[in-house]
């Protein structure tokens with residue numbers, strides 16, 4: 001049965017408590033610390049606080065504890081029968097043995113099909129950049145040209161191999177072009193979800209358009225905050241949180257009246273358990289478009305390499321999704337996304353933590369983070385916390401390469 005996680009103030013967790021379950025701490029949208037079957041010590045509480053150092057909630061850092069355990073914990077607290085154990089020193093962590101050198105797979109050169117999809121993807125990205133520049137200048141969205149662009153994205157999803165489009169989303173980006181690349185990727189991912197959900201053409205296009213415009217309000221937020229390569233202050237984070245309402249207002253002011261699109265955009269940071277923003281809505285009020293866009297948004301934000309963080313392996317992201325899906329995201333949609341992505345990631349090349357490259361052989365949906373990998377000699381190994389997938393073996397493009405295509 002799915003386990004729900006409940007946010008508990010770190011200040012309310014007593015030292016000495018045996019936590020016989022999983023617990024995790026998040027920083028903003030991201031998982032920052034995960035533990036299981038631990039005894040609470042002052043040192044561990046301090047670690048929780050550090051990991052949860054969240055500008056959004058600086059005064060009340062929380063840890064998410066499995067709800068089935070929490071009930072037992074509360075009962076024990078009420079009958080006062082529980083006596084804290086003396087604080088234990090944290091046990092020294094044994095040094096993991098260095099991973100054995102593996103025989104690295106030599107990935108084949110990119111196929112002509114991939115080169116073609118890559119060319120088309122970069123071309124689309126250049127168009128997205130100029131579209132966003134026009135919107136930034138005029139403060140208005142031209143619905144007609146946006147619709148043409150949405151049709152173009154739909155055609156690419158229709159005519160190209162999906163796995164190559166996912167390759168492009170996962171690999172091709174440079175650090176300094178976040179907003180339009182992210183928006184384009186969320187549009188593509190929304191299109192893939194529409195395909196997997198068998199939406200009709202009209203709904204498909206509207207969902208792609210939702211992805212393309214979901215963060216458009218960020219054009220009104222100063223770059224110094226948006227691309228700050230350091231932790232945001234509480235005020236700065238509050239400013240960023242205004243972007244979903246700003247997106248909505250900009251679209252309404254531009255004469256756009258598509259209800260599903262507008263609600264999908266203003267709600268894309270709402271969470272089913274009410275912990276999202278701007279309105280703290282709960283499941284019954286959050287639309288399908290918002291639920292889907294939220295999944296596409298989180299996936300692309302995590303896969304991206306930013307000025308302040310490294311790109312993450314898609315398997316780590318899928319594992320985090322599975323955890324988060326139980327309380328914050330739509331679990332059925334998350335499951336569909338994970339199942340379809342697993343299928344597409346099979347056979348892809350990944351860089352492992354020892355620097356070698358291996359091919360994805362099999363993914364166990366109960367252990368998403370550690371897929372089985374095939375090495376050059378055909379042996380299959382299981383990845384582990386000691387030897388794991390760091391990121392996709394990729395073909396990052398430089399700003400010069402984008403400029404080159406732009407000139408053509």
Ligand SMILES: [Fe+2]
Pocket residue numbers: 214215243244268269297
């Ligand atoms: Fe957003």
